[in-house]
Amino acid sequence: MILILMGVCGSGKTVVGEALAKELNIVFRDADEFHSVENKNKMAQSIPLTDEDRLPWLQAINKYILQRIETGSSGILTCSALKKQYRQILLYNCTDSCKNDCSAVKIIYLKGSEECIQQRLEKRSGHFMPPALLKSQFSTLEEPTSDEILCVTVEIDGKSVSDIVKNILGIL
Template sequence: MALSAENRAVPGTTPLTVVVMGVSGVGKTTLARLLADRLDLPFAEADEFHPPANIAKMSAGTPLDDRDREPWLRAIGAWLKEHAEDGTGGVVTCSALKHGYRDILRAAAPGAFFLHLSGGHDLVEDRIAHRTGHFMPASLLDSQYATLEALGADELGAVLDVGPSPEELVEKAVALLRPVNGDLA
């Protein structure tokens, strides 16, 4: 796959779509924004796709269930599909904790690359405790780790440990994406 200078897909190819996934507090938004900037791709934050009822539920410390997540995942999938079809590609954050959730996203954007950010519980819990302006309480972290399913052999993606700096992680992500899109600088 190759992208032109305007990040439009070359005819007959699929533009690069990336889902930066992982539990809350792992650094999805930070890395996804940096990666989108580096690759000159549109960016979207998954939290913007949650309906108010989901945000209220999580703010109250209640984990979402699959019924809550399905319309949210479909909305993110629609964003991926739109950006794949219009030729721009894009980078979006999404916890995408279960294989089935990723199936919903892949159904909308079959070529999506899942970049799973992984970090130890204590590190991520500390990050959540020190961030401001987010509705996800640290009390829900255990439920996210319990729900998390590793990327399967049938899934296009890779795992990155979040120990290094965000800038180092972007470089590692670009290197992982090169086999998917050889034109990445």
């Protein structure tokens, strides 16, 4: 099983992903690890990434997901996956690789209000993504729709990490 936690910056992808990985005793990777130095520098300067900037990053993540599936290894991965097009790139060839077992890959959308996430970002330190880019992320965000059968939405407003983790475990 591969779980991809998606959402805007500050939605709790990393902290929830780490907690889930610990609970399930599986590998955790943050998609930020796959960004180029150039992308990280742009974001640190409050310059939003373009689709062209994101494509090699998304392809690298897709390659990682396919490797996990092909080796039968479970894992949790965080990725903003803000647009449907990005989620399609992440999942490219995944259903073929898992022999059409759709339960092998699931995208969990951590959905929160802009106000809630802004408050979280203001409390966070040491991350290359400044709070100033949150509006850009919400502008880019295309929430998963009912035709994206591998996506599940989890509301995060007013919920603790442990409550969010319990909710996700209940979905699995």
